[in-house]
Amino acid sequence: MSEGSISQEEIDALLSGVDVGGLGSGGSFNSAPEVDIDVPTLQNFSGTIKDKLAEVIKNMTEKDTVPGSPTVEAIGRDQLLARLPEEVVAVMADFSSGLSGDHLFLMSPEFATKLVGYINKEENPALDDMGLSVISEVVSSHSGAEITELSKGGKLPGLATNPPEAVKEPKAMIRMPQGTFACFTYPVTVDGEQFTLWEAVSGSAADGMARALGGGSKPASQPASSANSGMENASAMGGAPQMSSPSAGFTQQPMMGGNMMGMQQMQPNPAMMGGMQMGGNMMGMQQMQPNASMMGGVQMQTPPNVQSLHFPNFTQSVGGGEQGNINLIMDVFMEMTVELGRTKKTIKDILGLGEGTIIELDKLAGEPVDILVNHKPIAKGEVVVIDENFGVRVTEILPALEHVASSM
Numbered sequence: 001m002s003e004g005s006i007s008q009e010e011i012d013a014l015l016s017g018v019d020v021g022g023l024g025s026g027g028s029f030n031s032a033p034e035v036d037i038d039v040p041t042l043q044n045f046s047g048t049i050k051d052k053l054a055e056v057i058k059n060m061t062e063k064d065t066v067p068g069s070p071t072v073e074a075i076g077r078d079q080l081l082a083r084l085p086e087e088v089v090a091v092m093a094d095f096s097s098g099l100s101g102d103h104l105f106l107m108s109p110e111f112a113t114k115l116v117g118y119i120n121k122e123e124n125p126a127l128d129d130m131g132l133s134v135i136s137e138v139v140s141s142h143s144g145a146e147i148t149e150l151s152k153g154g155k156l157p158g159l160a161t162n163p164p165e166a167v168k169e170p171k172a173m174i175r176m177p178q179g180t181f182a183c184f185t186y187p188v189t190v191d192g193e194q195f196t197l198w199e200a201v202s203g204s205a206a207d208g209m210a211r212a213l214g215g216g217s218k219p220a221s222q223p224a225s226s227a228n229s230g231m232e233n234a235s236a237m238g239g240a241p242q243m244s245s246p247s248a249g250f251t252q253q254p255m256m257g258g259n260m261m262g263m264q265q266m267q268p269n270p271a272m273m274g275g276m277q278m279g280g281n282m283m284g285m286q287q288m289q290p291n292a293s294m295m296g297g298v299q300m301q302t303p304p305n306v307q308s309l310h311f312p313n314f315t316q317s318v319g320g321g322e323q324g325n326i327n328l329i330m331d332v333f334m335e336m337t338v339e340l341g342r343t344k345k346t347i348k349d350i351l352g353l354g355e356g357t358i359i360e361l362d363k364l365a366g367e368p369v370d371i372l373v374n375h376k377p378i379a380k381g382e383v384v385v386i387d388e389n390f391g392v393r394v395t396e397i398l399p400a401l402e403h404v405a406s407s408m
Helices: 006-014 039-061 077-081 110-119 130-149 203-212 226-237 314-327 348-350
Strands: 065-067 071-075 087-092 095-097 102-106 165-170 181-190 194-200 241-243 250-252 337-338 369-373 374-385 389-397
Touching: 006 203, 039 065, 039 130, 039 181, 039 203, 087 110, 087 130, 095 241, 102 110, 102 130, 110 130, 110 165, 110 181, 110 194, 110 374, 130 165, 194 203, 369 389
Parallel strands: none
Antiparallel strands: 065 181, 071 181, 087 102, 087 165, 102 194, 181 194, 241 250, 337 369, 369 374, 374 389
């Protein structure tokens, strides 16, 4: 660390394993169990549903729509973020019954703007609340087609999702499924322009979809112990099984009525005793006595020591490590900016700016301003006057603060 600055990589390394968004929640973690996602089954399903997606878009936009070849992958959050544009339109449509888990759709703002323009018959549509509601309707229709397909034959009765809710935010601020999840990538051509729709389904929900389609992860079967099988067979026969060892040349007879004295003594094989002759005569050998640890030819095995698994208390352990990591960067300076609003102008309009020109922003009067740290939004606030200076009072902390340290 030099001159009070620190690289993004160093910040990520220091904060690795720390849930920044949980600073006010006791330092607890929310983790999703890893699931072996059946990608081939979901891939076949995407090939079926892609035509329904094209049909939905064509009916709503009245434009020629051609679906491409979709792909399904089991990936993580960082892999999906690397494929997305800096800003995305995300539509949350989590499952409410039938399945449980995160479920969302993602598209570029350009794709969303085109859809809104075609559906509303507008030349320059805006992705405001009205425009985002149009995108929610498109996703709702496509999600409904998926639910219909998954519910055929009573495979997932009562399957439903929450009402889709669209937002337009930087990709790092979008809530992604935790752990490994299924990512459906749908390429689609609308009125001659190519776009992409991504669908992210949490691992547990993806596994439920695959099971409904006849696939899904299979639990590993537990092989039966050969020794236990031998004991069970012996019990069924009323005695112990006969055990033979060809390499040693020994044959052991089963016990009769459980009496150890009924066991015949094992006789040595003379062919195995070559090299132990003295003067051409075999040395006198005592008869081998049966091992008392052998019960009916089956060696008794010590039962495994099975204990309950006790997990550490994350609430206590995380707090100390988190505080230690945060202390390492407490003296780092970061740029904080308050953004009143934004707008887009052509070069011609910008060159025509002069004193007294009024620039209209995308914010309404009295609407909260955005508070950014290193150009990344973290909160909203209202403008106040302190003596003769302007200030901002924080009115809302944005959710998912763990994304602040992520690369945009």
